Amino acid sequence: MCNRLLNDLIDIWQLLGHSHNVAWLMGKARTHNGSSTPTIRDVARAAELSVASVSRVLNRHDNVHPETRDKVHRAMRDLGYVPNAAARSLSTAKANAIGVVLPDLYGEYFGELVRGIDRAVGKHGKLLLLSTIHADLALAASAMGAMRGRTDGLIVMAPELSRADLDTVIPAGMPTVLINSPEDAAHFNLRVDNRAGMMLMVRHLLARGCRSIIHLGGRPENLDAAERTEGFRMAMADLAPDLAADVLQGDFSEESGERLVQQLLSKGSRFDAIFAANDMMALGAIQALKTVGISVPDEVAVAGFDDIPLARHLGLTTLAVNIAATGAMAVERLMIELAGEAPAPQLVRTSARLVVRESTSRR
Amino acid sequence: MCNRLLNDLIDIWQLLGHSHNVAWLMGKARTHNGSSTPTIRDVARAAELSVASVSRVLNRHDNVHPETRDKVHRAMRDLGYVPNAAARSLSTAKANAIGVVLPDLYGEYFGELVRGIDRAVGKHGKLLLLSTIHADLALAASAMGAMRGRTDGLIVMAPELSRADLDTVIPAGMPTVLINSPEDAAHFNLRVDNRAGMMLMVRHLLARGCRSIIHLGGRPENLDAAERTEGFRMAMADLAPDLAADVLQGDFSEESGERLVQQLLSKGSRFDAIFAANDMMALGAIQALKTVGISVPDEVAVAGFDDIPLARHLGLTTLAVNIAATGAMAVERLMIELAGEAPAPQLVRTSARLVVRESTSRR
DNA sequence: GCCTTTTGTGTAACCGGTTACTTAATGACC
DNA sequence: GGTCATTAAGTAACCGGTTACACAAAAGGC
Known part of the structure; x- marks a missing residue:
């Protein structure tokens, strides 16, 4: 009846050309009938209370009469109110969600990291906003900007951005934790101790008797790739200064690992170990070796970095990083910052653990 | 100067006890100085324009003077406005994001699905809101409720929820696409054609000469698991009615596959093929067989379902589902619904492709 | 019984954008 | 020169919650 009245009024005004009033009234009419999703005011009306009381029930304030609480609950259920x-975010300036910005990662790394972050975020009762960036600065900026208002904090993994770019791209005043990104005085940064890891593996390969080790590196723009390559050179210089430290450049993809080894073989190079900068390239290398009938590990030892799930199944010797745990750790640190207890930002290195499997076992 | 005035006023009112006015004024003062993140009104003030003009520039309307546009851009840059x-979501009733609700999936399935969805969502310039549920109805409801206002649509994968529960849990009026979930008249549903897949594999195993095939099933509450087990029984009844169709129940985990095969072996059962309901269980089975020195595929053929990346590397015969593509397809369908062109909801079955690898190759 | 707390509820001003409608200014045309 | 159309910019009312403050009623203290 109320709506009928309103609609008549709308018709009249429409005839008179008062389109502004019409739009306004139609808005009112809409909230009155059930066609649209109900708002807190609809609930208040149904429960014959004020919006303040409904809001207090929603937020579990304790100064609400039990009877009132029941009325509100009943009204919410009847209307299917959500x-x-x-x-809510707008008026409280809290979004109850955290944003994750990362590149479209190779292989299983992506899934593992997202899984680890998601679990930790869920444990804190928050949602996860995910956005992948593709090395484009402007896109990275817009991705992080789009998070403004929807998230309370950010976890950023940008191994291919420069430190300066990172600074311009992270919205000012947004609590942010970095993973495997350039160092930055303003934010906590979680990094893998690549150099120490490389040292462990080189020592292992030398101990196993390898004399000509070839490192398959990632693209040098990638921070981890660069550190790993440098770590390889340092480790070789330290532990076996008389041996050559050969480095080839790939791009972290399985295909590049396979291609590089094929090239080596076609050139007739001699080598007894392949140490790739990540597991995917190591798997590609194994593929290439197997294809031409070279035995792993008897003729050539192969090692990787990351310890993705595949590595265990394929018996690949590698450096274990625990990707999911890294993500979870970033979330925990971000929660601390959000709670206001903000310890000084710092760079934390998580150590990589040497996992020896068949691909480098002694003959 | 303006702020100085305001602050004096605040002091006076504070003395007088008008705390309400003080709070209000302090809010005003805050937006004037730079301590808080700038709003559109700050930009308007800096550019000496109205908020409407700033908004029009932001939204790329064409009825803005070029000079005005420049002034706004300059002000935004100077203030670091985002x-x-x-x-924006509140006033436009568009969130420019889509929500994904899925269980904490086994193995690589999770990562692949999220990756596929994320890519497709990014292609449409939207953000992805992720929430994992853990078979708890109330939590599932709250997870989907939390999406209200933050997303324009939902992609839900709930293979363990009943049809009725699903209906109560999806917010009314929210465009939703289902993946591997119970059938539901109201929503588009993307499912794997499990039965046809099982038929393909059983035919392959029989053709290879297997005579006693054992199926390792998932938990029957899981929709796909149930269909696969049923499909296995049907295929066996159809293609080899004289042979036994043995079924054991696992839970999709690698560990359960290993355990089930160990139990079989310790009981002294005879069998020449293991057909697991997913790849992870198949890998567990291979592990168990290898440990006791049974050769795969010479003595026992092993097959799985899903074709996770691991399967290719380990030479596991399986049924390829293309998980990432499924996620992308769900996104595309959701976009169509959001564009308003809403074809009738329907159940679409994506077919599984038989991929024969070493684990079932002829001896 | 009167005054002071306590308790519960209502009113209305925010949060930071968008946009319908209005108005001012400029140009076009007779 | 006056009228009408066009363009550019401004005003203020929304969107749907939250919450400070006001206020009424009930409870407690003397």
């Missing part, structure tokens, strides 16, 4: 998160 | 997504 609060609007955008409105 | 629009607040919550406010």
Whole structure:
């Protein structure tokens, strides 16, 4: 009846050309009938209470009469009311979600990291906003900008951005934790201790008797790739200064590992170990060796970096990073910052553990 | 100067005890100075324009004078302005993000699905809100409720929820696409054609000469697991009615596959093929067989389902589902629904492709 | 019984954008 | 020169919550 009245009024005004009033009234009419999703005001009306009381029930304030609480609950159930998160975020300036920005990662790394972050975020009762960036600065900026208002904090993994770019791209005042990104005085940064890891593996390969080790590196723009290559050179210089430290450049993809080894073989190079900068390239290398009938590990030892799930199944010797745990750790640190207890930002290195499997076992 | 005035006023009012006015004024003062993140009104003030003009520039309307546009851009840059997504969502009723709700999946399935969805969502310039559920109905409801106002649509994968529960849990009026979930008249549903897949594999195993095939099933509450087990029984009844169709129940985990085969072996059962309901269990089975020195495929053929990346590396015969593509397809369908062109909801079955590898190659 | 707390509820001003409608200014045309 | 169309910019009312403050009623203290 109320709506009928309103609609008549709308018709009249429409005839008179008062389109502004019409739009306004139609908005009112809409919230009155059930066609649109109900708002807190609809609940208040149904429960014959004010919006303040409904809001207090929603937020579990304790100064609400039990009877009132029941009335509100009944009204919410009847209307199928679900609060609007955008409105809530706007008025409280809290989004109850955290944003994750990372590159479209190779292989299983992506899934493992997202899984680790997601679990930790869920444990804190928050949602996860995911955005992948593709090495484009402008896109990275817009991705992080899009998080403004929807997230309370950010976890950023940008191994291919420069330190300066990172600074311009992270919105000012947004609590942010970095993973495997350039060092930055303003933010906590979680990095793998690549150099120490490389040292461990080189020592292992030398101990196993390898004399000509070839390192398959990632693209030098990638921070971890660069550190690993440098770590390889340092380790070789330290532990076996008389041996050559050969480095070839790939791009972390399985295909590049396979291609590089094929090239080596076709050139007739001699080598007894391949140490790739990540597991995917190591798997590619094994593939190439197997194809031409070279035995791993008897003729050539192969090692990787990361310890993705595949590595265990394929018996690949590698450096274990525990990717999921890294993600979870970043979340925990971010939560601390959000709680206001902000210890000085710092660079934390997580150590890589040497995992010896068949691909480098002694003959 | 303006702020100085305001602050004096605040002091006076504070003395007088008008705390309400003080709070209000302090809010005003805050937006005037640079301590807080700038709003559109700050930009308007800096550019000496109205908020409407700033908004028009932001949204690339064409009825803005070029000079005005420049002034706004300059002011935004100077202030480091980033629009607040919550406010924008609230007033436009568009969130420019889509929500994904899925269980904490086994193995690589999770990562692949998220990757596929994320890529497709990014292609449409939207963000991805991720929430994992853990078979708890109330939590599932709250997870989906939390999406209200933050997302324009939902992609839900709930293979362990009943049809009725699903209906109560999906917020009314929210465009939703289902993946591997119970059938539901109201929503588009993307499912794997499990039965046809099982038929393909059983035919392959029989053709290879297997005579006693054992199926390792998942938990029957899981929709796909149930269909696969049923499909196995049907295929066996169809293609080899004289042979036994043995079924053991696992839970999709690698460990359960290993355990089931160990039990079989310790009981002294005879069999020449293991057909697991997913790849992870198949890998567990291979592990168990290898440990006791049974050759795969010479003595026992092993097959799985899903074709996770691991399967290719380990030479596991399986049924390829293309998980990432499924996720992308769900996104595309959701986009169509969001564009308003809403074809009738329907159940679409994606077929599984038989991929024969070493684990079932002829001896 | 009167005054002071306590408790519960309502009112209305925010949060930071968008946009319908209005108005001012400029140009076009007779 | 006056009228009408066009363009550019401004005003203010929304979106749907939260919450400070006001206020009424009930409870407690003397």
